[in-house]
Amino acid sequence: MSFLDYAPAPESQAVLNLRSDYGLFINGEFVAGRGVPFQTINPATEKPIAMIAHANTADVDTAVAAARRAYDRTWSKLSGSDRGKYLFRIARLVQERARELAVAETLDNGKPIKESRDVDVPLVAAWFFYYAGWADKLDHAGVGPTPSSRGVAAQVIPWNFPLLMLAWKIAPALAAGNTVVLKPAETTSLTALLFAEILQQADLPAGVVNIVTGGRETGQALVGHPDVNLVAFTGSTGAGRAIARSVAGTDKKVILELGGKAANIVFDDAPIDQAVEGIVNGIFFNQGHVCCAGSRLLVQESIHDDVIDRLKQRLSTLRLGDPLDKNTDIGAINSADQLRRIRELTEIGEQEGGERWSPACVLPDSGFWFAPTIFTNVSTSHRIARDEVFGPVLSVLTFRTPAEAIAKANNTPYGLSAGIWTEKGSRILAVADKLRAGVIWANTFNRFDPASPFGGYKESGYGREGGRHGLAAYLKPAAGRSAARTVTTAPAESSPELDAKAPVSRKKAAK
């Protein structure tokens, strides 16, 4: 056995104390759902973890009513500093139970423990800490003095970062004074239910946060419910479109964070070893189940061969396997459905003439697995260069000049994120200025911070999450303020094309 085969280093599951079945979390208590319960499984082994309740329309009604009651009687009447105290308490409890949450997330989602431990859970705590600080400073959120909350927020989140997306949604909503009914994704409800236990521990007033588990129809019942004031959704562009359609004509505020097909642009003067790391992190982080994944590598033609050589060498050191092993880099695909979609798109990629390559790696027998894959010889007309794969699949395209790089990067119906790799500072600014994407990373990729707004252009959705912009979405100006004033001071209220672009991610100056 060679040293690089590292002896198994599994994270212990002893810290978990899971129940065999979970109810819905409504009005501060776990209650049975009226739909048919379903199983949540570990995608790495296909073994069942627990039974999850299924909320039907009547359950959603109860949850929304609980949220409304809590809003009217308690939460909207609390002072900002008191709301902040609850949020700080939640943040600390997340930190205290960090290991447990990380193990549960990895078990239910399939992502490597090193990511849930070092990225997901710490960011969840950071999000609550950040918005806890905002709760008593809403006058400075950018929507004018004494803004008011919106009411009941219906929030539907995806399966790729179950707990983190929950934090992105719940933290700003509560800080702004709203109450929440949240529906986790069908395949990844577990950590939301552990989070419900944390809310009980934190003594959050009953009904302020309600969690309804279930499938697509549960989500539809929730966003279509007449008594919700705001709909926040993260997920596929198709589902986002359906939601936008269903709320059209109502006065519900909508925030959509949808798909992406980000360009990661590597210029010939890039710091090459770090760029290779950034490419790997951009597309293989979380098995590529990332809406802002750098799934299109745009590399300057003069360094194409060198970059691909280095990338292949680096990929052959990635370790795919047991997500609970602390040395695993690539975990399991979240579901059989997603695996099917990735396989289908990669087969099309081959048929269209893309050159497919994966490092030698043994896939486990059970569970859903897909080896990290790169396609070279891809052109902009190929489907793998246009469709969101949402898996560990990188398409490599080349460019000759900065103008061509910008044109190719923007040539997509999406516009969520992009990356720029160059040692030339002026080029970073010039290119970032012309890219139509909400988040642009310079000499890094897939970095998140609660203070930085996140969101997309075009089919990647509208509205911003994170930072002051993310807070403003959950607020409305004090009654009687003119509409014109609202538009100029609240970017979240304006059309997506007018939205302030998230600032270029600046890092501390290179040494």
Next chain:
Amino acid sequence: MTSSQLAMAQLNTGERALALLGGEATDANLRRYLHGIPGIDAVGLEQRAADLGTRSVKTSSKKWALDKIISLIDLTTLEGADTPGKVRSLVGKALTPDPGDPACPRVAAVCVYGDLVPIAVQALGSSHAAGTATGINVAAVATAFPSGRASLAVKLADVGDAVTAGADEIDMVIDRGAFLSGRFGQVYDEIVAVKEACKRADGSYAHLKVILETGELNTYDNVRRASWLAILAGGDFIKTSTGKMAPAATLPVTLSMLEVVRDWKRLTGARVGVKPAGGIRTSKDAIKYIVTVAETVGEEWLTPSLFRFGASSLLNDVLMQRQKMTTGHYSGPDYVTID
């Protein structure tokens, strides 16, 4: 080997540098070449090093790593207060790191000041490697270590003395002042001259380790350029630090140097060694270096001819960890010998 690597392999050091630089090793040619190497993004490099540091090395892998670390140590004493007695004691420790366990591997070399080389050679006796694959090497720091502030003649005499006295390896310092003022040609020429001074009477050469003193070079870009410069000039090893100033070896600096030797192998097919020195005191730290070597240049680099730790207190920490793996409980500093 690729065809271009084969072509490179036919050349001697000077010819190879000439071919790569496209001319003599002048300041201008070297500057053009060294500044044409892709830059380093400090944040990204440090992030990668931190990621490598999170590898979890347990049970059988840890046991293997601990033994490997011992076999890669240059056990070092570099104090003004060094005496023949201290050096004999160090050699004793090198020969028998753990008197309680005969299976414990020996270290790669002892590293001393030049005037103490004869003492070390004598103390090693038949265990002195002296060009053989078995046994322990004697390494000497030279060239007006640690500052390097002396005339070239003095530096060469320093090297010559140590080699004549039986040193197998010479750890030289580069002239950081010359490097930082852009006199790359001078740094290059000095390394070439020192390499020549490593030549023994029988025509063989003592192994040359080139200390960059990365703490004084300050930026990762400088470290990378100095690494290429030292390798172009014929260094067998590139070494981070003298251990006489902080910061000494760090994981990001060592990672960046490993990337250089990896790229040098891609370019020429030749292998150059790396030696982080100073500041590595615990097994936990040393294991991070082992992981970084294996994942950056490959496991083949984990051999004394291609990787060394310059350390003194590291050895005892590794021995305590090793005892813990055998017995299942921690002993304590009184259960390992001091040198």
